[in-house]
Amino acid sequence: MSESGPLFDPPVPRVSDLARAQPPSGDYLHGLNPEQRQAVEATEGPVLVLAGAGTGKTRVLTTRLAHILAAGRARPWELLAVTFTNKAAREMRERIGAIIGPAAEGLRWLGTFHSIAAQILRRHAELVGLKSNYTILDDDDQERLIKQLLEAENIDAKRWTPKALAGMIDHWKNRGWTPDKLPPAEGAHFANGKGEKLYRLYQERLRVLNACDFGDLLLHNLTIFTANPDVLAEYHDRFRYILVDEYQDTNVAQYLWLRLLAQKAQNICCVGDDDQSIYGWRGAEVDNILRFERDFPGATVIRLERNYRSTSHILAAASGLIAANKGRLGKTLWTEAEGGEKVIVRGVWDGEAESRLIADEIETAKKKGRRYRDIAILVRASFQMRAFEERFVLLQIPYTVVGGPRFFERAEIRDAHAYLRLIQSEDDDLAFERIVNQPKRGIGDTTVQKLLQVARLNGVSASLAARQIVLTDELPARTRTSLSNFLRDLDRWRIEADRMPHQRLMEQVLEESGYTDMLRLDKSPTAQTRLENLKELVQSMGAFDSLQAYLEHVSLVMDLDRGPAADAVQIMTLHSAKGLEFPLVFLPGWEEGVFPSQRSMDEKGEKGLEEERRLAYVGITRAREEARISFAANRQVYGRWTSQLPSRFVDELPLANVEASSETGYYGGGPGMQQHGSRWDEAPSFGAGYSSPGWRRAQQAGYRGTHPGRQQVIEGEGRLVAVSETSASSAYRRGDRVFHMKFGYGAVTGIEGNKLTVAFEKAGEKKVIDSFVEKA
DNA sequence: ACATACAACTTTTTT
DNA sequence: AGTTGTATGT
Numbered sequence: 001m002s003e004s005g006p007l008f009d010p011p012v013p014r015v016s017d018l019a020r021a022q023p024p025s026g027d028y029l030h031g032l033n034p035e036q037r038q039a040v041e042a043t044e045g046p047v048l049v050l051a052g053a054g055t056g057k058t059r060v061l062t063t064r065l066a067h068i069l070a071a072g073r074a075r076p077w078e079l080l081a082v083t084f085t086n087k088a089a090r091e092m093r094e095r096i097g098a099i100i101g102p103a104a105e106g107l108r109w110l111g112t113f114h115s116i117a118a119q120i121l122r123r124h125a126e127l128v129g130l131k132s133n134y135t136i137l138d139d140d141d142q143e144r145l146i147k148q149l150l151e152a153e154n155i156d157a158k159r160w161t162p163k164a165l166a167g168m169i170d171h172w173k174n175r176g177w178t179p180d181k182l183p184p185a186e187g188a189h190f191a192n193g194k195g196e197k198l199y200r201l202y203q204e205r206l207r208v209l210n211a212c213d214f215g216d217l218l219l220h221n222l223t224i225f226t227a228n229p230d231v232l233a234e235y236h237d238r239f240r241y242i243l244v245d246e247y248q249d250t251n252v253a254q255y256l257w258l259r260l261l262a263q264k265a266q267n268i269c270c271v272g273d274d275d276q277s278i279y280g281w282r283g284a285e286v287d288n289i290l291r292f293e294r295d296f297p298g299a300t301v302i303r304l305e306r307n308y309r310s311t312s313h314i315l316a317a318a319s320g321l322i323a324a325n326k327g328r329l330g331k332t333l334w335t336e337a338e339g340g341e342k343v344i345v346r347g348v349w350d351g352e353a354e355s356r357l358i359a360d361e362i363e364t365a366k367k368k369g370r371r372y373r374d375i376a377i378l379v380r381a382s383f384q385m386r387a388f389e390e391r392f393v394l395l396q397i398p399y400t401v402v403g404g405p406r407f408f409e410r411a412e413i414r415d416a417h418a419y420l421r422l423i424q425s426e427d428d429d430l431a432f433e434r435i436v437n438q439p440k441r442g443i444g445d446t447t448v449q450k451l452l453q454v455a456r457l458n459g460v461s462a463s464l465a466a467r468q469i470v471l472t473d474e475l476p477a478r479t480r481t482s483l484s485n486f487l488r489d490l491d492r493w494r495i496e497a498d499r500m501p502h503q504r505l506m507e508q509v510l511e512e513s514g515y516t517d518m519l520r521l522d523k524s525p526t527a528q529t530r531l532e533n534l535k536e537l538v539q540s541m542g543a544f545d546s547l548q549a550y551l552e553h554v555s556l557v558m559d560l561d562r563g564p565a566a567d568a569v570q571i572m573t574l575h576s577a578k579g580l581e582f583p584l585v586f587l588p589g590w591e592e593g594v595f596p597s598q599r600s601m602d603e604k605g606e607k608g609l610e611e612e613r614r615l616a617y618v619g620i621t622r623a624r625e626e627a628r629i630s631f632a633a634n635r636q637v638y639g640r641w642t643s644q645l646p647s648r649f650v651d652e653l654p655l656a657n658v659e660a661s662s663e664t665g666y667y668g669g670g671p672g673m674q675q676h677g678s679r680w681d682e683a684p685s686f687g688a689g690y691s692s693p694g695w696r697r698a699q700q701a702g703y704r705g706t707h708p709g710r711q712q713v714i715e716g717e718g719r720l721v722a723v724s725e726t727s728a729s730s731a732y733r734r735g736d737r738v739f740h741m742k743f744g745y746g747a748v749t750g751i752e753g754n755k756l757t758v759a760f761e762k763a764g765e766k767k768v769i770d771s772f773v774e775k776a
Numbered sequence: 777a778c779a780t781a782c783a784a785c786t787t788t789t790t791t
Numbered sequence: 792a793g794t795t796g797t798a799t800g801t
Contacts (some may be wrong), residue, residue, distance in 0.1 A: 085790040136791095158797095214791050249790080284790065381787050432792095437777095444777045446788085479777095520791045556791070575788050597787060615788085638786065638794040 002536045028063050028070070028099050032056075039269075039302045040064045043073060043241065046262070046296035046337050047269040048289070052333045053276065053318070053621035054581065057513040061245060061271055062092055062533030065107075066099040068241055076106030080239040082113050082259065084246050086557045088579070089115075092245070103473065109239065113254050115556045117217040121224070133548075135211045135421065136555040140414060141430045142166055142213050147453075149201055152193065160191045169199055173531040174216025174283030176222055179203055209429060218253040225260045247272030247292075251283035259295065268296065274329050275322050276618050278575060280604070280611050299615065307333045309581055311340025313657040314627050318620040325610045342659040343620065343627045345590075345650055350634040355387040357630065358586050359395055362569060365584060372398055376570040376582040378619050380595040383637060384588065393571065400565070400573035408554055412519070412530040413537055419509050419678055420502075423493045424547060429460040436462075439518035441482045447475060457771045458754060463487070472755055472767035480763065502547040506538050549692035574619050585623035590616075590631040590647035616649045629653075732756055732770060739776040740768055 029037060036056055039049045040063045051057035065081060068074055083089045089111050097104035108231075109116060118136065125132045137145070146162040168190060172182060179200040187195030193709060206212055212220065242262050244250070247270035250258070262268035270292060277286045293299050307315055315333050322328070348354045362375055377388055392399045407413060415438055418431040425431075433452075437443045455465035462473040469475060470484045489512060497505050510516050516534070519527045544550040570582070589595055596612035602612070620627050631646045732738065736748045738756070743763040750757030754770045 083790085088790080112791065118791095217791085244791085278788080279790075281787085383787085440778085442777070446777085573788060575790085578790090599787060636792090 017018040027234040028066050032060075032063065033306055035302055035304050035306070036060050036063075040067050041303065042269075042300050042302070043068055043071070044267060046266055046292075048247075048292045048296075048301045049304060050289075050301065050329055051271055051273055052307060052331045053273065053618070054307045055304035055333070056306075056308055057271055057273075058091065060304065061118075061243065062095040062099065065092075065243060066097055068251055069100055069103065070295065070465045073250070073570075074240045076103055077108040078238065078240040079109060079243065080108060080116070080241070081107065081110040082116060082245065082258075083110075083365035084112060084113075084249055086112055088112075088245055104519060113250075113257075114217050116255070117221045118556060120235070120606060121212075121217060121220050122244060125220075127224050127228060127231070129213045130212065130220070131210050132266045133210070133425070135209075135425070135428060135551075136217070137206075137211050137213050137430065138409070138414070138555065139166065139213075140409075141211075145205060145209075145393075145430060146202060146434070147196075149198060149205065150191075153191075153198065153201075155191045155194065156559065159638045163376070165190060165195075165198060168195065169202060170213075170215050171660060172199065172282060172353045173213075173219045174253055176219065176253040176256050178219060178223065210425075210427065211430075215253070218257055222253060222256055222260070225257075232260060235261055240265055242268040244268070244270040248274050248277040248286055248289045249279045250288050252285055252288075255285065255288045262296075266296065273331075275325070275331070275614055276578060278578065278611060278615050278618060280607070281600075286327075290327070303331055305331050305333050309333045309624055310335065310337070310621060311511060311625060312338050313340050313342045314620060314623050317343040317627070317653050317657040317707045318617050320657065321620065321649060321652045322613065322617040324652050325613055327610075329619065336712065340627050342657055343629060343653065345629045345658055345660045346631075347646060348632050350632050351384075351589075351636060354588050354630050354632045355391040358388065358588060358628075359391045359397060359723075361586075361628070363395065370584060371567055373565060373567045374583040375586070376572065376580070376584070376622065377586045377588065378574050378577045378622065379570060380574060380589055380597060380615070382516065382531055387711055388571055388588075398566065399571055402570055403576040407533070407536075410530070410533055412515075412533055415515065416506065416510060416534060416537055417551070419493075419513065419515075420506065420551060421545060422463070422490060423497050423505075423509070423536065424551065426490075426494075429455070429462040432462040432466075435513075436466075436483075436486065439514045441486060441514070442479055443483055443486070444479075447479050450474070454769055454771055463490075468753075468755060468769060470738040472769055474768055474772060497547065502537055502544070503555045504542045505547070506541060510534060512600060549597075574615050577622050578618050581622055581624055583625045584624075585619070585627050587616075587619050587627060587629045588631075589635075590629050590650050591635070591644040593642075593644050594635070594637075595647055596649070613649060614650075616647075632674070693708040723743045732773075732775075737776045738773040740766075743768070745776055 029040065032040060032763070033056075036059070039047070039060045043064070049057075049060065051060065062669065065079060068079065069076060081089075081092065083092065091109055093104055093107060094448060096107065096110075111119075121128075121130070121134070122132045143162045143166050147157060150157050150160065150165070157636050169187075172186065177183070177186070179196060182196050182199065184196070187193060187197070187199065189195060190198065200370060206216070225235075231716065239261055242258065242265075244258060249272070256269075258268065270289070272289050272554055274286055274289050277284060277289070293301060302345075302715065310318075312335055315335050319333055346357070348357055358377065362372075365375065366372065379385055382404065389401070391397075408417075415435055418428075418434040421428045421431040422435065429452075433448060436451075451462055451465050451469060454460075454469060455462045457470075458465065460468075464484055466487055470480055470487065473480075475483065493505065493509055493512075495507065500508075516531065519531050519534075541550050544553060572719075596609055600608035600612050602608075620629075629650065631650065632644075634641060634643050636642075732748050732751060734751065736750055737745065738748060738758060739745055740758070740760065743758070743760040743766055746758040746760030746763070746766075748756050749759050749765065755767055756770050757765060757767050758773065759765045
């Protein structure tokens, strides 16, 4: 993501050169089946490709792009190709490169929704009140910002968590709602109807910080396109062909974005599979794919149904399961790979027995010549992973956990980035707050709050407020000194940032700030890892030619290219397994409440259940040769023992494709509440263990802090000062009698901007910021 | 300003 | 169970 050169029309090989270098007819069409070929060649008009699991979707996508280029219908930079993940974008670029050669470099607009939207926003930032060097907040920053807002509005952050509001705002943005367009009912759910106001305030804060969150990238694009037809027209001319991967996962905002861009040329091709829509909880709308034909009249719909991945038993098991869902577009997957192993289903006593069983079978498979890397364990939720990890460590089976806490989300990495951000932009208040006392330099909460107050009242950044406050006697001497030192360090680093490679700068900052010392002195076992992470960070910066480019990259690509995959068993969630395939797949934890997840069903009812079922479908279809499902009667979840029934999904598998080997006894006995009559148990004796307390803490009444007239007065003065800051006038005059919370009464003897010199009756002469005094 | 102790919270997570 | 944040104490 570090192409250089002008945004438009980068110097790339001409298509004529390309055509000469390639055989005119194009081998690339060779080996496609009739439907795939149709999907490649139907270049004009709207096209929907329903690509079932393992039907060669990526191949079709890449070949189609290559075909458009080779046929001379468009030049590389006239193609818009969007994916959801950086990984998918990378893979597509590579595979197109393999077909058309270096011209793939010119695919300027191949990327994720977010990275492309971010580029467009950089060009037109001023149209939504941002500068083109805006920063993209991560969700940590986002939550802290919201927390501040809630505090400022005196909303109980226990009852109304920042996380909840962040989730709502994200949801609203996914649906394409700016604060103005927010349906009134939506905001009512939060903090007694303050939802909309908070959303508005949040957006205002972002604008002041010259920042935006992920949702904004798309949303600002929509605002720009709808309010500026000329800008939209520019992109209409630009993007002659549009290609969308994983269309079933698009949310409303992304859908609107695509529709706006495609509205003129109509050359849009969406590829997806409604049966693999598993991100509904993140705002994805299966409806987008279901109603494609209505939105784009005359659309060509092509079904890819021939599966090249799995054996017929696996395919039939998956198909039988997904058939229980309603409202599908419907596909009938078939394969020529007849036979193979049936899907194995087993019940075990508890989670430990399950991990023991699977670990044993992995060892057996290994002895039979299977490689570890060909084996995957796909779980519903990450708490299921630990049992396997423990077992594998014990037996020395190599494994890797895919996903999990990501590198760039680690605290030390975020801290390091905060230093860089603050060096690059003094206005980055969130970065400032994050590291002003990290490592500890004696600038505690009280000081930070004071700083923020000054900053807010004067409408300046926290850094600037700090600069002002250290010139006064507002802070205790020690605090004042360390704050001065911190500011001095920052200034020095800013100067050096221009003179040294950014890798060196990072090292120096970590060293001089005391960050590395802090970790070196820390005896906890994690400290060592953190130091290594920071080393890795410095390493990874080498691939970028500037600090700017690096920061841009990390904010959009929260992922690091790791080295070549070792030969290890892959443990991951079902979600992160989408798009992958493995010869042998284990699917543990198929129990009611775990999978389908209780929470999904509680929150989304039947819809939630169907999405869980699609997840099960995704799981089974990852397997090429063998799929082994298991469920446990008992399991420890968050330190508590629970008992559960086999998943209903187990019963939905067609008997003909399944081989069951239940260890009987676990589910028998006891007078029963036949819950859903599983054929894996006679009469379950448990299952009543749920006690959802519905616990709600009575809200603390009162304790709204006392904010009488004083604050309002100061606020008024603060604004005044902020406005008149450059003209250096103040609301105070020499000789005014004032009151200060700490120093008491005194008389103003000097004025310099918003800094006053006051001769206090008891404390003597002090420099103070005018926000902290009132007229007496 | 910092240390310690206790309570609350846990899905899935492409960007 | 393990972490994380808040309330409390020094």
